[in-house]
Amino acid sequence: MISLLDFKRLDFCNINKAGIGMILASWRDIAKTIKTSDVVIEVLDIRDPISTRSKRVEEIANSLNKNLIILLNKADLVPYNIAEKWKEKFTLEGFDTIFYSVWRKKDRKHLLEMLDKYSKGNETFYSLIGYPKTGKSSIINSLKGKKSAPTSPLPGSAGYTKSFTIYKIKNGIYVLDSPGVMPIEGGFPESIIRGKAIDELNDPVRPAVALIEKILKYNPNAFLNSYKINERDPYKILEELAYKRMWIYKKTKEPNIDEAAKAIIRDYHKAKIEFFVYPEENIEMSQE
Numbered sequence: 001m002i003s004l005l006d007f008k009r010l011d012f013c014n015i016n017k018a019g020i021g022m023i024l025a026s027w028r029d030i031a032k033t034i035k036t037s038d039v040v041i042e043v044l045d046i047r048d049p050i051s052t053r054s055k056r057v058e059e060i061a062n063s064l065n066k067n068l069i070i071l072l073n074k075a076d077l078v079p080y081n082i083a084e085k086w087k088e089k090f091t092l093e094g095f096d097t098i099f100y101s102v103w104r105k106k107d108r109k110h111l112l113e114m115l116d117k118y119s120k121g122n123e124t125f126y127s128l129i130g131y132p133k134t135g136k137s138s139i140i141n142s143l144k145g146k147k148s149a150p151t152s153p154l155p156g157s158a159g160y161t162k163s164f165t166i167y168k169i170k171n172g173i174y175v176l177d178s179p180g181v182m183p184i185e186g187g188f189p190e191s192i193i194r195g196k197a198i199d200e201l202n203d204p205v206r207p208a209v210a211l212i213e214k215i216l217k218y219n220p221n222a223f224l225n226s227y228k229i230n231e232r233d234p235y236k237i238l239e240e241l242a243y244k245r246m247w248i249y250k251k252t253k254e255p256n257i258d259e260a261a262k263a264i265i266r267d268y269h270k271a272k273i274e275f276f277v278y279p280e281e282n283i284e285m286s287q288e
């Protein structure tokens with residue numbers, strides 16, 4: 001039996017193994033958290049669930065015989081049928097799956113019902129685990145119905161989660177908020193754009209180009225709609241955005257594409273660029 005005291009006694013090290021300015025959860029702490037939880041809630045960004053999924057988290061939970069719920073967050077950013085299909089995909093894999101938007105009251109109701117189903121009236125400890133900026137802390141606030149956990153729109157920006165904190169949702173239901181896990185598994189560019197504060201990126205252009213290519217693959221009009229830029233070449237998009245915003249080097253008169261790259265990464269986090277991955281393609285890929 002896990003108790004509140006077990007949770008409070010957890011001694012987290014928050015070691016930042018990536019050696020970067022932003023604090024991420026260490027795998028040691030994640031393993032400890034999973035061990036001390038009754039149920040793990042893995043939080044994914046529904047715009048791109050495969051790139052924000054951690055098989056390692058799932059494997060640790062599985063090896064410790066813990067229930068794991070897949071929560072597909074930010075469901076307000078994708079059409080309903082897309083959210084349904086992603087839910088179906090993860091359900092077929094054997095996971096209890098829910099899609100969620102922190103802005104929707106009915107989603108809150110469904111999640112609370114799901115938590116009640118696991119708790120069966122007993123004191124139960126849930127932990128929210130996921131890559132940076134998937135919305136873990138916002139989910140806590142939506143469940144509590146008030147702002148209790150600090151949140152932030154960008155990796156490493158004021159309000160991001162630096163330590164493990166337990167919140168009481170209601171009698172007998174406790175949820176632990178955790179710092180983001182290292183997004184390495186998400187592959188490029190997700191590992192870069194979620195793993196570091198944007199201003200700390202040495203080369204923002206490379207991940208921004210990969211991000212632009214990914215966005216264009218699923219929404220060829222994304223940059224036309226968001227920035228009125230009618231281009232499909234990532235470098236031309238960066239150049240045009242730099243010209244439009246007057247980010248131009250004084251001496252050479254060249255466009256500052258580093259600034260444009262950072263702006264696109266920021267806008268992606270802030271959901272200012274319309275983008276989501278189609279589930280069908282990924283279902284076919286996983287069946288190959």
Ligand SMILES: Nc1nc2c(ncn2[C@@H]2O[C@H](COP(=O)(O)OP(=O)(O)OP(=O)(O)O)[C@@H](O)[C@H]2O)c(=O)[nH]1
Binds near residue numbers: 076103132150151180
């Ligand atoms: N559209 C939309 N945005 C959301 C949703 N949930 C969270 N967000 C936004 O996503 C951003 C990140 O939210 P956080 O709750 O700080 O994310 P986190 O996973 O706790 O991030 P870290 O603590 O840095 O790991 C914020 O700008 C939130 O407003 C959602 O359901 N829909």
Ligand SMILES: [Mg+2]
Binds near residue numbers: 150151177
């Ligand atoms: Mg947080």
